[in-house]
Amino acid sequence: MKPVVQCVPNFSEGRDLEKVEKIVAPLKNKEGFKLVSYEPDKDYNRTVVTLLGDPEAMLEPLIKFIGNVTELVDMNVQEGEHPRMGATDVVPFIPIANVTMETCVEMAKKIGSMIADRLKIPVFLYAEAAQKSNRKKLPKIRKGQFEGMKEKIKEPDWTPDFGEAEIHPTAGVTGVGARLPLIAYNIDLDTNDIEVAKKIAAAIRGSSGGYKHIQAGPVYLEERGHVQVTMNILNYKQNPIYRILETVKMEAKRYGVKVPSSEIVGLIPEDTIKRSLKYYFDVERKTFDDAMDFKTLAEYAKSMIGFRDFDELKIIEANVA
């Protein structure tokens, strides 16, 4: 089976749409991967690009794309609300299917070295690709931003992983990383009491002692008239959806509150759903068919996990050309 990797480069132009079009052109209609989307944001002055497919096929087009960014974006005059350290700010590789995290780390190293050699932009390897402990977390690398990087890169702790210890005069530096996909997940509570959502969010999120890879908070949905625990799951392997959902149900019980449904925002990998569906199949002593198609998988996700507004097109792999 073909490897499916998601690559989500972020570049520091989100206002001049003509430039954005020129920049992304080399990523369109290529063999082996698909340009799923590119979303310019005016306030951030930043564009998030999503590619899906074979990572090897992405390499040369990505270098052309980063070359275009380098040519068209000058960080000395760039402004926006999103922190940034370079014209091509970050390039993360995310394993989706038939591919290991190790392969994504290798891809990060490969293109990191190409960016430094061919475009003369220093590269920091981050997240799972980090070679030094101070580079695990992106905000730590990016601290000081483009403006501070000129000095920071000369400190012994901040020698780049590829390239010289000197920023590119207009493009700054680029972070290249590998990480698990981030799952945006919301659990509905059958109450309009925000305090209940607040307490449950505090029980499950890592920052207050809960599950390590969960960021969670309370939210009131005006139109639907109930509250939610809204969250990001940063590592769905260590913190699978079913475990979070069942823990929320358990906490909700003490408030006499039911958990009727939950929803996935954006897309998620097939593996995320399978891992959680298996739990419910196990509990019901049913045999799980690992080869079921996307449509069947989506149906089970609705009936057994309780996903609402869900269909097979929310599964990343179902969208690959």
Place this chain on the structure above:
Amino acid sequence: MKPVVQCVPNFSEGRDLEKVEKIVAPLKNKEGFKLVSYEPDKDYNRTVVTLLGDPEAMLEPLIKFIGNVTELVDMNVQEGEHPRMGATDVVPFIPIANVTMETCVEMAKKIGSMIADRLKIPVFLYAEAAQKSNRKKLPKIRKGQFEGMKEKIKEPDWTPDFGEAEIHPTAGVTGVGARLPLIAYNIDLDTNDIEVAKKIAAAIRGSSGGYKHIQAGPVYLEERGHVQVTMNILNYKQNPIYRILETVKMEAKRYGVKVPSSEIVGLIPEDTIKRSLKYYFDVERKTFDDAMDFKTLAEYAKSMIGFRDFDELKIIEANVA
């Protein structure tokens, strides 16, 4: 209501029982607190002392006790299997009832300053009492042990919180801290399959993505013929017993395994049990009587949480003179 603090000094003599007796003598039969136990360990060559009661009343007796340790233990010739940095290695204060963590931190600072002034032993404040981020975790302070401390204490990062930057020639240095009580808790699984305990332990412990303050592992109980998830709860406020127990039950379900009971090793504060009992009262829509006596509390802990081999004497406060 009187404040109840637990103080658990550890000193580096566990072999010469005559010396141990002389050392602990000033802690016996005092007004305001109780010497609950002192347990010398030959292999560790270390004795763990447990005091319970009013922390103010402990101060002067503790200084006499630490004075005795300083007189009778020479770290230049001391050997044992437990890492140590001083003759009186650590003095932690633990809030049990009617007292805040802040008060325990104040006590730590008070006696820390007394130890430095009167006994000329440099003091590091650790855990909740830490004044610097590198002193939160005791092993980080103790790294290098007594032998390495002579040089380490001269580094700018390791200037002591009280006293000179020079170790006591025979007593080394002392760590004084404040922390929550550690709860030793085991959950019984109705199976002899150690793999099930292993998987469930991995799901709940902080190091593999689970609850932040849980250290957990699998164990097989030969005599009872079943496995357990055995754990330490380092912060029972953020990770209450009921939440861990219910999460374990939820995980056990997929293996078709029942959770018939659980057990507390050693003693626990009343507050630990109350916090968890309240969950089950809430779930059953019953009103919790906060003023119930220890005996009633223990009965409910058995019937509602499922503690086995439990009675009111396992509740710390029930033991205070």
